[in-house]
Amino acid sequence: MTSLRFSSRAAFDAALAALPGPDLAAREAAAARQAQLTKPAGSLGRLEEIALFLAGWHGAERPRIARGRAVVFAGNHGVAARGVSAFPVEVTAQMVANFAGGGAAINALARAAGLALSVVPLELDRPTADFTQGPAMDEADCLAALDAGAQAVGDADLLVLGEMGIGNTTAAAALAAASFGGSAADWVGPGTGVDPAGIARKVGAVDAALAAHAGALDTPFEILRRLGGREIAAMAGALLAARHARVPVVIDGFIGTAAVAPLARAVPGIVDHLLAGHVSAEPGHRRLLDRLGLRPLLALDMRLGEGSGAALAVGVIRAALATHDEMATFAEAGVAAA
Numbered sequence: 001m002t003s004l005r006f007s008s009r010a011a012f013d014a015a016l017a018a019l020p021g022p023d024l025a026a027r028e029a030a031a032a033r034q035a036q037l038t039k040p041a042g043s044l045g046r047l048e049e050i051a052l053f054l055a056g057w058h059g060a061e062r063p064r065i066a067r068g069r070a071v072v073f074a075g076n077h078g079v080a081a082r083g084v085s086a087f088p089v090e091v092t093a094q095m096v097a098n099f100a101g102g103g104a105a106i107n108a109l110a111r112a113a114g115l116a117l118s119v120v121p122l123e124l125d126r127p128t129a130d131f132t133q134g135p136a137m138d139e140a141d142c143l144a145a146l147d148a149g150a151q152a153v154g155d156a157d158l159l160v161l162g163e164m165g166i167g168n169t170t171a172a173a174a175l176a177a178a179s180f181g182g183s184a185a186d187w188v189g190p191g192t193g194v195d196p197a198g199i200a201r202k203v204g205a206v207d208a209a210l211a212a213h214a215g216a217l218d219t220p221f222e223i224l225r226r227l228g229g230r231e232i233a234a235m236a237g238a239l240l241a242a243r244h245a246r247v248p249v250v251i252d253g254f255i256g257t258a259a260v261a262p263l264a265r266a267v268p269g270i271v272d273h274l275l276a277g278h279v280s281a282e283p284g285h286r287r288l289l290d291r292l293g294l295r296p297l298l299a300l301d302m303r304l305g306e307g308s309g310a311a312l313a314v315g316v317i318r319a320a321l322a323t324h325d326e327m328a329t330f331a332e333a334g335v336a337a338a
């Protein structure tokens with residue numbers, strides 16, 4: 001269980017500055033076991049790396065996922081009023097109702113992956129401010145969202161982070177640009193499917209935001225607060241709290257990855273307990289994963305969000321642990337080693 005609370009900006013900064021690492025002895029023991037399994041060394045490729053990753057964060061030679069959980073955070077964005085999405089803002093709340101009814105893609109994918117699902121709507125009736133005009137959130141708002149994220153980790157032993165928020169690919173592009181530089185056009189993409197005029201409005205919004213906040217985007221907290229949204233800050237809070245509880249996290253698409261960007265710019269090692277579930281079709285996503293040094297597990301041309309690609313990748317993660325746990329060693333099976 002995580003007990004981390006983001007009661008102040010200083011508490012957030014302190015949590016980011018003191019990240020625990022994995023249990024290296026457990027990781028070593030898992031590597032020693034891998035070397036004895038009945039296969040040429042390295043032949044299971046990244047499945048072997050995933051098993052070692054889980055071993056380190058779970059502190060177990062043979063890690064198991066018993067309490068996998070997907071959490072979908074939802075928030076509304078003032079910048080959506082600038083015509084940056086193909087869909088109206090009402091869809092955020094309507095999709096939250098759909099999640100509750102079990103009818104969204106993430107419901108089906110979480111069930112298929114054996115994940116519990118929680119949905120956390122964050123003040124949908126009170127959109128964040130339009131960040132082209134000023135900060136998206138005040139300090140208390142941003143802290144409340146970070147804290148909602150931390151509380152959602154619960155007793156999960158693998159956490160999938162998802163989001164729902166009409167307009168949030170524009171916020172994600174702004175976060176990526178503020179964290180890693182480049183022009184707005186480098187990070188903006190079609191999102192839900194805007195036309196070229198919509199892309200131009202998105203680029204205009206991101207450029208306006210970068211100009212409006214120039215000189216003030218100097219810390220992870222300020223980047224999140226000024227350019228993020230509640231669901232994005234909640235994902236950041238969740239992954240930071242998960243780190244302190246040594247819970248590995250699977251991130252999803254462009255928006256979920258953008259939540260990591262401000263933290264990683266200041267503390268690159270924040271990505272060490274993360275797996276990138278997939279690379280989405282949103283063009284900025286691959287670029288952002290590259291900047292973070294994360295290699296996606298899947299590439300299926302998905303561009304949905306909700307945690308959908310990350311939930312799908314849990315099947316690969318479970319398979320990696322199954323081989324690690326269930327395969328016989330050379331000695332057990334009487335197979336001649338190299």
Ligand SMILES: Cc1cc2ncn([C@H]3O[C@H](COP(=O)(O)O)[C@@H](O)[C@H]3O)c2cc1C
Pocket residue numbers: 084085086087091095163164165166167168169170190191192193194304305306
């Ligand atoms: C029905 C529907 C379900 C979704 N589920 C996730 N998203 C995705 O689309 C939104 C981001 O795209 P944009 O920035 O273009 O608004 C986010 O809510 C994201 O999760 C959805 C979008 C729609 C329309």
Ligand SMILES: O=C(O)c1cccnc1
Pocket residue numbers: 169190191192252253254255256280281282285303304305306
């Ligand atoms: O990359 C994503 O997750 C994504 C892309 C487009 C729209 N919603 C989400």
